[in-house]
């Protein structure tokens with residue numbers, strides 16, 4: 001099973017997402033994920049719209065067919081079905097006096113594991129990264145809410161060493177390293193340094209003076225190492241870090 005198939009069938013426990021027309025092609029493997037096809041595969045032209053820009057990521061260019069899981073994890077109709085099954089609202093938060101507006105996979109971050117699907121807030125993402133769910137699981141985080149990311153994500157099999165799909169980046173997370181880094185980031189953020197300065201190393205001088213040169217230097221020495229060796233991990237930490245209340 002491919003990663004999308006694992007998410008759709010094993011984690012979301014969904015059935016085949018049936019194509020509008022029978023696929024006439026006789027392919028064995030999915031164009032996008034490379035996973036095995038069953039009798040309900042989709043023809044590419046029915047499955048993929050012209051707005052799909054990640055053609056170069058297709059695992060099996062020789063195929064003219066896409067599996068139900070890959071299609072489902074991109075289509076609104078399947079989003080709706082999965083929301084119904086898992087008691088998530090398929091709509092954007094409803095504003096008073098406005099009609100409900102149907103959302104889709106791309107607008108949200110996702111945490112999938114066995115029969116569980118969470119659409120997390122950033123605070124929930126922070127908790128999830130510090131205390132990962134029972135494997136196998138998949139964590140997909142969007143910053144822009146604009147692109148299909150689920151098919152790019154990896155399945156994690158360990159809580160100590162796992163993957164996070166942060167927008168286009170696949171990040172390898174060693175839990176101990178992340179915890180250590182994140183406590184420094186959290187300290188810096190709560191002292192008043194901006195996320196941007198933590199990420200780039202370009203600090204506002206008056207903030208440094210206000211907080212104290214020695215404190216800043218201790219923090220920056222730790223951050224600098226990671227900024228130079230594992231910028232992805234630092235960007236993940238900055239994305240989810242919360243102010244202590």
Ligand SMILES: [Zn+2]
Pocket residue numbers: 002004030031032033034035066067068069070071
């Ligand atoms: Zn597929």
